[in-house]
Amino acid sequence: MSIRVIVAGASGRMGQEVVKMIGQHDHLILTGGVSRSQKGRDIGEALGLAPLGIDFAGSVQEALAKFDADVLVDFTTPQTVKENMELAIQAGVRPVVGTSGLSEQDLKELEELCRERGIGAIVAPNFAIGAVLMMVFAAQAAKYLPHVEIIESHHDRKLDAPSGTAIKTAELITKNRPEMKQGHPEEEEVLDGARGAYYQGFRIHSVRLPGLVAHQEVLFGGSGQLLTIRHDSLNRESFMPGVKLAIEKVMELDHLVYGLEKILDL
Numbered sequence: 001m002s003i004r005v006i007v008a009g010a011s012g013r014m015g016q017e018v019v020k021m022i023g024q025h026d027h028l029i030l031t032g033g034v035s036r037s038q039k040g041r042d043i044g045e046a047l048g049l050a051p052l053g054i055d056f057a058g059s060v061q062e063a064l065a066k067f068d069a070d071v072l073v074d075f076t077t078p079q080t081v082k083e084n085m086e087l088a089i090q091a092g093v094r095p096v097v098g099t100s101g102l103s104e105q106d107l108k109e110l111e112e113l114c115r116e117r118g119i120g121a122i123v124a125p126n127f128a129i130g131a132v133l134m135m136v137f138a139a140q141a142a143k144y145l146p147h148v149e150i151i152e153s154h155h156d157r158k159l160d161a162p163s164g165t166a167i168k169t170a171e172l173i174t175k176n177r178p179e180m181k182q183g184h185p186e187e188e189e190v191l192d193g194a195r196g197a198y199y200q201g202f203r204i205h206s207v208r209l210p211g212l213v214a215h216q217e218v219l220f221g222g223s224g225q226l227l228t229i230r231h232d233s234l235n236r237e238s239f240m241p242g243v244k245l246a247i248e249k250v251m252e253l254d255h256l257v258y259g260l261e262k263i264l265d266l
C-alpha cells in the first residue's frame, strides 16, 4: 500500500532527512512539504536534491488544502506543533510527530480529538530505536536501583530543556519507582540550578554544546555499584528507521500513541 506524506518543517535538519528517507522507499510518496522560508520553491531544488515538481507550501493549513495526504510528518517547533496536529486530524490526515514541547494537557486534548475523529496519530519524543531501548532498560533498572539521575546532551540549537526524551525517560522510570527524594536532606545549591531539574525526587541535567547531536545517560547508584545506560545518536539518519515505522504503523491506528516503544515488539 502506498502512503502519501506531507512533511512540515521540511527545510529543517530533521525534515530534510525525512524527505530523503521518503525518496528511498517506493511505498512512501512525498505529496507536499511545508516551509515558511522556502514557500513557493520546488522542494527538491530547495533542499539541494533533484527537482520534485512540488512547491513548498507556507503553512500546514495551506499544504492540507493543496496536497492529498494520508500522513503529516511534523518536525517543526514547540510553538506550532499542537496547531499543526489539530489541523491534520481535522482534515483526516494522520500525524507522525517528533517535535518536542507537547505538554501532558496538549496530549490529552489531541488524544480526545483523535478519538472523536477515529484517526491514528503517533507522537515520539525519540525516533531512534536505540534510544527507545535505553528508556525501556532504564525503567526496568529503576525497580532495583531507585537512585537515579538523567544527563541529556544536545547541540546548542535546541530550544527546549530538558529534552522530550529525558522527560519521557523520567515518566517511564516513575512507573517503577515510587516518589522518593534523593540526595542529602540538607543539600543546598550554592549556584542556582546546579543540581538540575527536580522530577519526583530525582534530577535531570541538560547540556547544550555545538558538536553534540542527541545523547543521554541514565545513571543509577546503589551500595558499592553504579550502572550507566547510555545512548548516542551520532547523526539524524539514526531517527529514520523509527520515522518510517511510525508512518507505516499510524495507518493501522484509530487513536493517539505516545512513544515509539508502544509500536515496537519488545
Ligand SMILES: NC(=O)c1ccc[n+]([C@@H]2O[C@H](COP(=O)([O-])OP(=O)(O)OC[C@H]3O[C@@H](n4cnc5c(N)ncnc54)[C@H](OP(=O)(O)O)[C@@H]3O)[C@@H](O)[C@H]2O)c1
Pocket (backbone or CB within 6 Å): 008, 009, 010, 011, 012, 013, 014, 015, 034, 035, 036, 037, 038, 075, 076, 077, 078, 079, 080, 097, 098, 099, 100, 101, 124, 125, 126, 127, 128, 158, 239
Ligand atoms: N523525536 C525525535 O526523534 C527528534 C529528533 C530530533 C529532533 N526532534 C525535534 O524536532 C523538532 C525539529 O528539530 P530540527 O532540529 O529539525 O529543527 P530545525 O532545523 O530548526 O527545523 C525546524 C523547522 O521548522 C520550521 N518552523 C519553524 N517555526 C515554524 C512555525 N512557526 N511554523 C511552521 N514551521 C516552522 C522551520 O522552517 P521554516 O522557517 O522554513 O518554516 C525549520 O526549518 C524539534 O522540536 C526537535 O527537538 C525530535
